[in-house]
Amino acid sequence: MSTYKSFAVVGGGKLGMPIVKALVAQNVAVVLLSRSGLDAAKAESLPASVKVATVDTADAAAIAAVFEEYKVEVVISTITTAAIGAQTVLVDAAKSAGVKLFAPSEFGMSTEGDVNNPKNKIIEYIKTVGIPYARFFNGMITEFLPMLIGIKEHGKIVLVGKGDAPVSFTSMSDITGFVAYILTTLPPSELENRTFRLQGDRATMNELGAIFNTEVEHTDKIAGPMGGFITMMLLLTDTGVGSTGWDAEKRAEKSGSEAAGSANALWPGHHWKSIKEALHL
Template sequence: MSSLHQSFAVVGGGKLGMPIVKGLSAQGATVVLLSRSGLDDTKLETLPAKVSVAKVDTADSAAVAAIFEQHKVDVVVSTISSGAVGAQTVLVDAAKSAGVRLFVPSEFGMSTEGDVNNPKNKIIAYTESVGVPYARFFNGMITEFLPMLIGVKEHGKVRIVGKGDAPVSFTSIVDVTGFVAYVLTSLAPSELENRTFRIEGDRATMNELGGIFNTEVEHVDEISGPMGGFATMMLRIVDTGVGSTGWDAEKKAEKTGSEAAGSANGLWPGHHWKSIKEVHNL
């Protein structure tokens, strides 16, 4: 089949899910949004008129498959939280049962390819095992979340753990979600199947963030505060190099050519990718 995908199901209506829903609808696609708890009136009011909402237990494969069949879904896009990525096997099973043509797992972050112990990579292996084609998207860090990670608003300077010399890919929410919606509705199915898309809005080392935010960089052993444990973990991870969307986990080096960081950017012709400075009005 060579026709473009027309019908989409998006699982999760959060910071990434909702913009993807709106982006797909703007491209003329038919969209159903699946939510375990439904949506409040505020979110419902912001949805395009043609978008359907289905309240369903996403742990019930048969119930999810029934919705996919009802809406004749071509593509399932999962945007569930990172803590629940393992549960996506239910969505994959439902997709297989309903004859869905493409599954987009909840990646939307740093490269996991080749990391056999990563739960996100295990979902890819499971998807392959049941014979459902996939498309995965690596965007590095979400640019909007950067100040929280480095504590620049709280401390007036950039606080990092580690050497801070490894390049990191940063991509804004609008660029991530816009790209996903564009390529899923613009590329032929054969160009999407079992493919990894590596995008990058901006690129910098953690040390270089001092100059970008016009402040000093402070190296610490760990980040304190309510989210300190998470921030410390993330900073240690990116210090290994994995923060770049072109990172090769097996070779511990940057990929090149068609697999390099930002190599998929050109698939969105004429688009301007937002820099760190533009996102944060620096």
């Protein structure tokens, strides 16, 4: 059974760096692509075996040259949501360099079937280019939850919307560990053109009150510098997309092998962290 041995991670942020380290733990070659280079602290924290390439992410030829130099088989993109559309350049570069699998920057709520979502449009572009893809839905990253619900600022949970739809929550270590594990252990035939639906825990936003042992307050909008973004995210969870098993076309939960958390079984013996475990509640 052949598996992938050479990886490129694009983006050295909060998700990219842990993925790099998780891949290194699987004893594979990793090159980290960064548009502006790494600061001293990040560079020092990298495992010694990781190569770093500073490259213009708008230059397909330059990116392809990096992929070719390091004989990259798998590209994992972790670029920010604001730059999602720029992944077309990465896809073109991957195609030119003969990359075998492309994992676009998803790592969040379900976007499958949402024709207007930029992340879904990238998948459609990947299909037209003709590179196999692997897509990862993890719902909400558990460690970001306190910021979203305002628990530290208000001492209670403050929500916009009804808060009754189930949401998938997955810890950062579970996400990055899963990605590294399956991409280095499963054969290509089990990775290509697949959507992996993770779930460490599951609850409605209203049910978080009992988990955090505090009251839940509902409001019309969240104030402050991040208020607009937080309001949007909370309202999104009301639509159902927070569940990794959500079907945007049918507006219902998928079942069986496509249900929320269905991919968890691919990491046998692993303990998935609950919200309380991930946040040390």
